[in-house]
Amino acid sequence: MKHLAFLATLCVASIGFAQEITPITSFETASYLGEGSWLDDGGQSGIYASYTTFQSSGWTAIHYRDQKLYFTENVLSIDGNGFFTAIITDKTNQAHPTTYAGRGNCGSTLCLLVVEIANGMLYKTMTFDVNANTLHIFGGIYFNDGTPNVSWQESLALTPGHAAFANALKPTTSFTPNNYAGNGAWLVDDGTAGIYKSFVNVQNSGWTIAKFSNDNFNIYDHKLFIDQYGFYTVELIDASDLLNPTSYFGVGSCGQSECQMAVQISNGMVVKYIKFDQAASTMFFFGATYFNDGTPSVQWEGSSLLVP
Numbered sequence: 001m002k003h004l005a006f007l008a009t010l011c012v013a014s015i016g017f018a019q020e021i022t023p024i025t026s027f028e029t030a031s032y033l034g035e036g037s038w039l040d041d042g043g044q045s046g047i048y049a050s051y052t053t054f055q056s057s058g059w060t061a062i063h064y065r066d067q068k069l070y071f072t073e074n075v076l077s078i079d080g081n082g083f084f085t086a087i088i089t090d091k092t093n094q095a096h097p098t099t100y101a102g103r104g105n106c107g108s109t110l111c112l113l114v115v116e117i118a119n120g121m122l123y124k125t126m127t128f129d130v131n132a133n134t135l136h137i138f139g140g141i142y143f144n145d146g147t148p149n150v151s152w153q154e155s156l157a158l159t160p161g162h163a164a165f166a167n168a169l170k171p172t173t174s175f176t177p178n179n180y181a182g183n184g185a186w187l188v189d190d191g192t193a194g195i196y197k198s199f200v201n202v203q204n205s206g207w208t209i210a211k212f213s214n215d216n217f218n219i220y221d222h223k224l225f226i227d228q229y230g231f232y233t234v235e236l237i238d239a240s241d242l243l244n245p246t247s248y249f250g251v252g253s254c255g256q257s258e259c260q261m262a263v264q265i266s267n268g269m270v271v272k273y274i275k276f277d278q279a280a281s282t283m284f285f286f287g288a289t290y291f292n293d294g295t296p297s298v299q300w301e302g303s304s305l306l307v308p
Contacts, residue, residue: 021187021301023082024106027054032135034156034164040148041229050154081189082106083297088115105288105299114262114271119145123262125273133158140253149231151253171230172254178202180283184302200283200304230254236263267293281306
């Protein structure tokens with residue numbers, strides 16, 4: 001009955017923000033200065049200084065934390081649809097730099113980066129606000145060897161003349177049950193594009209989203225098991241075939257009013273970023289599925305408005 005109610009709502013909903021993805025395919029040369037805050041699932045936390053410089057094909061980040069400088073270089077190869085591969089080099093130890101391979105995508109104003117490391121996974125979302133000249137970064141590393149998981153958020157402002165300051169990271173550990181309806185856009189890495197309607201039912205520990213696009217109706221349940229520090233495991237259930245739902249499992253973390261996750265599927269990976277804006281009564285979604293079997297990757301972004 002719940003899924004039938006979703007379909008009925010989609011048929012009548014006109015609330016939302018129809019859009020088209022205009023992907024970022026290169027960056028303007030610029031520098032951002034600000035602060036970041038971090039939190040691990042052992043309860044440790046702190047504040048650090050952050051300076052990020054962009055070139056056309058990537059960025060270099062410098063962090064000052066615990067009286068030590070940390071240098072990371074990110075070089076991207078971005079295609080015309082915003083999808084990229086990345087080479088990330090940790091140059092903190094100049095004599096012995098460490099290099100990792102990653103992948104991701106850029107939408108109209110955000111970029112997602114996922115890096116599989118030897119003992120876990122790093123995921124990061126960058127949000128550009130060209131009107132305010134600011135950059136917001138939310139990231140996390142989920143370890144698989146007992147190392148404490150860590151998440152961080154950064155508030156940065158375009159320099160010269162500006163700077164931003166971070167507050168302590170206060171993670172979201174549960175959600176307020178509500179319903180949202182809206183629209184979004186999708187873009188495939190072969191240039192195919194379209195729009196969709198969506199309805200979101202938010203529960204205390206997750207949400208269910210129903211999408212309708214090009215005569216296709218899809219339902220995805222997200223069941224999150226969140227600890228007191230905002231880290232979680234997630235069961236993503238594709239219930240589009242009501243008789244044969246399929247479950248996938250992943251990890252993620254929540255910051256203050258934002259969450260992100262990475263979920264392994266049979267032929268690739270799903271990554272998602274979700275932003276709750278209580279003042280505007282909206283939810284914003286940004287995500288992608290990266291395939292490893294030759295299927296073109298796909299990204300999407302959309303906004304939904306609280307249903308009265």
